[in-house]
Amino acid sequence: MNLSKICGIAAGVLIAAMPVSLLPCAAAETYSYTLLDDGTASLKCEDAALVHADIPETIDGHTVTALAENCFNGCTQLETVTIPDSVTTIYSYAFQGCSMLETIAIPQAVAKIEDFAFEGCLSLQEITVADGNETYYAENGILFKDGISRTLVRYPQSKTDTSYKTPDKCGTISPWAFTDCRYLEKLEFTKVSAIGADVCMNCTALQKVTICDDVPELIGAGFAYCSSLRSVKLPERLTQIGDRCFFGDAALSEINFPAKLESVGEQAFYACVELKTLPLPKSIKTLGSESFGYSVNESGASTKIPGVVFEVDFGSAAYKYAKSNGFSYRSEAPQSLILIIVVGAVLAILMIAGVSISVKRQKAEKAAEAELLALEQRRKAHEERKRKKKEESGK
CATH class of the missing domain: 3.80.10.10 (Ribonuclease Inhibitor)
Structure with a gap:
């Protein structure tokens, strides 16, 4: 084998050994x-x-x-x-x-x-998709993924429309699908069954959100830093609100809490300073740290928002949260507890009345016994006087 051929083989080996990343x-x-x-x-x-x-x-x-x-x-x-x-x-x-x-x-x-x-x-x-793409399509400049349940992948951040309603055929929203949308003011999710994490974070113009009843959970900081958000309609089937979901939404003042809600994450409503009345259902089992009623002060420390009032069921997780954190609250006792209290009060009154009657009877009996004893003593004294007179006359 000649030298040039050997060199060529060696060079090939060296090249093959080099990383190709x-x-x-x-x-x-x-x-x-x-x-x-x-x-x-x-x-x-x-x-x-x-x-x-x-x-x-x-x-x-x-x-x-x-x-x-x-x-x-x-x-x-x-x-x-x-x-x-x-x-x-x-x-x-x-x-x-x-x-x-x-x-x-x-x-x-x-x-x-x-x-x-x-x-x-x-x-x-605007996002466009070439004709013939079998996976993705664009509708009005918005990117979707096709499939049995169509997915909204990305709503362009600088699309100038101020309101948007998801198409009826759209069943899923990707994580971050609306993040940083600067012009969107009203957003309605219709016939959607799943919404990804951080879906509308930092939509600073967003004022109103309506979510259809089929969504069971809101994951992560879905609507955090939406500084203009005032009104939110949550789905009736909602069971979970994630950590920091509405963090920093300083204008939020109108929101419903569904009867099936079970979990509210850590700092879910942190710095929602306009959210003063909190009617929380008894279905809630867990509330994360500073989930309601807290904001940050000028020094950067967490502090309680003044004027917050919890409307809760006696003994519920929300009741315990409000009480343990020192918030004002209004609570109605359950009907069963009210019945127990009423029955107990009636029994107590009857017992007190019974004791009073018994005491009076005992006093009357003692007075009668004393009167009989006095009469007996007077009778004996009278008999003694008669006996003495008779003895004196016999002498």
């Missing part, structure tokens, strides 16, 4: 990529100052099929992006923080978009 783009250092199991590439942008992204269909001979997690994360100047038809997967946080991006077009082949892919896209106004 991160290889530079041949054309420019704009992108890096990871080779997937099938030999295709998962792309990542390495230029944080990129303004226009024309993603290549191939890189170093490898077909680009995925946008990696955090692909464009931090590209705050990115205004446009073109995704090639070869892409099938968009991973989490792919466009995180792309605050100048206004529109995005999803190609026909994309079959998977992970949660949070478009978080921080504060200027996003």
Whole structure:
């Protein structure tokens, strides 16, 4: 074997031994990529100052099929992006923080978009999906995932409509689906059966929310930091309100608490300073720390909100929470307890009356006995006097 052939084999061995998780783009250092199991590439942008992204269909001979997690994360100047038809997967946080991006077009082949892919896209106004995509579709600029129960994936953060009502065919809402929507004022969930975590967090213009009765739980900080939120209609089937669900909603003053509610998470209504009257049902079994009635003072410490009044059932978890935390409360005893108290009071009165009659009878009996004894003593004295007189006359 000649020397050149040996060198060639050695070079091939060295190249094969090199890690292939991160290889530079041949054309420019704009992108890096990871080779997937099938030999295709998962792309990542390495230029944080990129303004226009024309993603290549191939890189170093490898077909680009995925946008990696955090692909464009931090590209705050990115205004446009073109995704090639070869892409099938968009991973989490792919466009995180792309605050100048206004529109995005999803190609026909994309079959998977992970949660949070478009978080921080504060200027996003419209999402479109290519015709023929079998997994996703767009309706009025809003991204949906098709299926038996259709899922609302992402409502664009800068879509200028002020009200929105979910379509009847939409059964699920993805986590963070409405987060940071800056113009939305009224939102109605119709015929929805599941709502993901943190769904409307930081929707600062949102004023009114209506949730249909089929939703059993609100997970995480679903409506936290909605500083304009005033009115919420909770579903009748709701059993759980998650930790910090309405955290920081300073304007919230109107909300219903369903009769089937069982759990209210930690700081669920923290800093809801306008929520002064709290009619909490007896169905509640657990209340997390500072779930109601607390806010933060100027020094940053938790403090009780003045004027808060709990309307609770005697002995319930809400009653115990209000009492143990030193809040004012109004409580009505259960009918069974009222009956017991009334019956007890009647028995007590009867007992007292009985004791009084018994005492009077005893006093009367003692007085009669004393009178009889006095009469007997007088009779004996009279007999003694007669006896003495008779003896004296006989002498």
